[in-house]
Amino acid sequence: MPTATTRATARDKLLDGARKLMLAKGYPATTVDDICAEAGVSKGSFYHFFGSKEELGIAVLESFARQAARVLRGPYLEVSDPIERARGYLRHVDAVAEGLWRDGCLLGNFAVDLAETHPEIRDRVAGQFERLRSLAADLFRAVAQRARERRPQTAPSAEDLADHHIALIEGSILLARASGDWSHVARGLESFRRYVETLIA
Amino acid sequence: MPTATTRATARDKLLDGARKLMLAKGYPATTVDDICAEAGVSKGSFYHFFGSKEELGIAVLESFARQAARVLRGPYLEVSDPIERARGYLRHVDAVAEGLWRDGCLLGNFAVDLAETHPEIRDRVAGQFERLRSLAADLFRAVAQRARERRPQTAPSAEDLADHHIALIEGSILLARASGDWSHVARGLESFRRYVETLIA
DNA sequence: TTGACTAGACCGACTGGTTGGTATACATTC
DNA sequence: GAATGTATACCAACCAGTCGGTCTAGTCAA
Numbered sequence: 001m002p003t004a005t006t007r008a009t010a011r012d013k014l015l016d017g018a019r020k021l022m023l024a025k026g027y028p029a030t031t032v033d034d035i036c037a038e039a040g041v042s043k044g045s046f047y048h049f050f051g052s053k054e055e056l057g058i059a060v061l062e063s064f065a066r067q068a069a070r071v072l073r074g075p076y077l078e079v080s081d082p083i084e085r086a087r088g089y090l091r092h093v094d095a096v097a098e099g100l101w102r103d104g105c106l107l108g109n110f111a112v113d114l115a116e117t118h119p120e121i122r123d124r125v126a127g128q129f130e131r132l133r134s135l136a137a138d139l140f141r142a143v144a145q146r147a148r149e150r151r152p153q154t155a156p157s158a159e160d161l162a163d164h165h166i167a168l169i170e171g172s173i174l175l176a177r178a179s180g181d182w183s184h185v186a187r188g189l190e191s192f193r194r195y196v197e198t199l200i201a
Numbered sequence: 202m203p204t205a206t207t208r209a210t211a212r213d214k215l216l217d218g219a220r221k222l223m224l225a226k227g228y229p230a231t232t233v234d235d236i237c238a239e240a241g242v243s244k245g246s247f248y249h250f251f252g253s254k255e256e257l258g259i260a261v262l263e264s265f266a267r268q269a270a271r272v273l274r275g276p277y278l279e280v281s282d283p284i285e286r287a288r289g290y291l292r293h294v295d296a297v298a299e300g301l302w303r304d305g306c307l308l309g310n311f312a313v314d315l316a317e318t319h320p321e322i323r324d325r326v327a328g329q330f331e332r333l334r335s336l337a338a339d340l341f342r343a344v345a346q347r348a349r350e351r352r353p354q355t356a357p358s359a360e361d362l363a364d365h366h367i368a369l370i371e372g373s374i375l376l377a378r379a380s381g382d383w384s385h386v387a388r389g390l391e392s393f394r395r396y397v398e399t400l401i402a
Numbered sequence: 403t404t405g406a407c408t409a410g411a412c413c414g415a416c417t418g419g420t421t422g423g424t425a426t427a428c429a430t431t432c
Numbered sequence: 433g434a435a436t437g438t439a440t441a442c443c444a445a446c447c448a449g450t451c452g453g454t455c456t457a458g459t460c461a462a
Contacts, residue, residue, distance in 0.1 A: 403462100404461105404462090405460105405461100405462095406459105406460095406461090406462105407458105407459080407460090407461105408457105408458085408459080408460105409456105409457095409458090409459105410455105410456095410457095410458105411454100411455080411456080411457100412453105412454080412455075412456100413452105413453080413454075413455090414451105414452105414453095415450105415451090415452100415453105416449105416450080416451080416452105417448105417449085417450075417451100418447100418448100418449095418450105419446105419447085419448095419449105420445105420446080420447070420448100421444100421445080421446070421447080422443105422444100422445090422446100423442105423443085423444095423445105424441100424442080424443075424444105425440100425441085425442075425443095426439100426440090426441090426442100427438105427439085427440090427441105428437105428438080428439075428440100429436100429437080429438070429439090430435100430436080430437075430438090431434100431435085431436075431437095432433100432434090432435085432436095
């Protein structure tokens with residue numbers, strides 16, 4: 001007796017197939033026929049569930065962002081000492097990075113592919129990055145504060161750290177894609193952790 | 202009397218137009234007809250100079266990489282003290298960043314768009330990043346050495362620093378594109394300079 | 403219990419426009 | 433008069449999107 005959660009509906013299969021293909025080849029190079037074939041679903045079904053390719057793109061983006069937000073939560077949130085909480089967060093990101101970004105980051109792909117051509121998607125991507133940024137900035141607040149006490153001249157703000165963090169992740173994913181060597185992502189994350197340790201040491 | 206350097210030949214106009222469009226919209230979303238219209242040149246001329254769209258893509262990539270290599274050279278190369286040379290390099294990058302990456306980075310765009318679909322272009326992109334990496338690693342060697350003396354536990358290698366540097370630039374460009382706020386690039390560069398100063402302080 | 407009815411899930415052939423690329427004729431220059 | 437360069441009409445393949453239709457599970461009156 002398949003329940004709503006165990007049975008993969010055609011809609012879910014389309015979403016999964018689209019995510020996989022758009023992660024690998026990018027949005028413009030992924031055709032609707034590709035997605036249907038990957039999902040094993042007909043084109044009629046596609047347009048039964050989604051009004052357009054762009055509408056599916058938005059749905060995939062939202063689903064990716066939801067998953068990222070879920071995975072990024074962790075036990076570190078309960079840690080009371082703010083510096084230790086930041087450390088816990090960075091360890092947590094290390095742990096979930098492979099699962100989250102093994103095939104790339106949809107936010108990054110969409111930012112490159114669609115910024116100029118699909119303003120609505122671009123705005124949504126920007127909004128997701130903004131959310132991540134304020135989340136990270138809050139976590140790094142105490143790190144920035146301590147850095148300011150230690151070395152006022154070269155101390156970054158919490159927002160600087162958050163931007164640095166996100167840009168480094170996205171850039172590492174890009175280099176991983178270019179070189180085919182996905183250890184870039186883990187090394188980028190590690191490098192950022194070293195930076196933070198240097199700041200608070 | 203137009204000379205070879207002042208007269209823009211059809212080939213050059215195609216190269217320029219393609220660079221502009223591919224920087225803005227990415228490779229797949231840029232059509233051959235678009236490029237011809239942008240360059241004010243007919244399709245016959247296009248296929249007279251380039252055997253295919255991919256061949257033009259490669260030519261644009263090489264021209265972008267050549268320009269980057271030229272612009273990235275600077276007076277810092279003559280500085281004998283290796284730490285000061287690294288500092289000089291970072292100042293130089295700050296200065297030329299706007300000119301180089303105001304509209305994005307072709308290496309980054311191609312990495313995202315073509316890694317999976319055009320293996321030859323991907324290999325060339327990877328090669329260019331590799332070149333940049335070894336260049337930067339050489340410049341950061343002394344910084345890494347001093348960091349090792351100061352804080353052995355959290356010191357990055359010269360290669361770590363080079364990867365960090367490049368990934369941060371590419372990631373900042375990506376965030377700039379997503380948000381529409383191109384000050385991200387300058388701030389990313391500044392953040393890296395602060396990191397380096399922290400390491401050698 | 404059954405049979406008429408309905409709504410949503412799903413199908414695949416089709417369309418009109420666009421794509422990268424070609425053929426061929428014309429112009430310019432040495 | 434060749435070589436080099438430019439123009440335009442054209443093509444087959446491919447694209448997103450459409451449309452008429454089938455299938456199935458559920459509803460409900462009799």
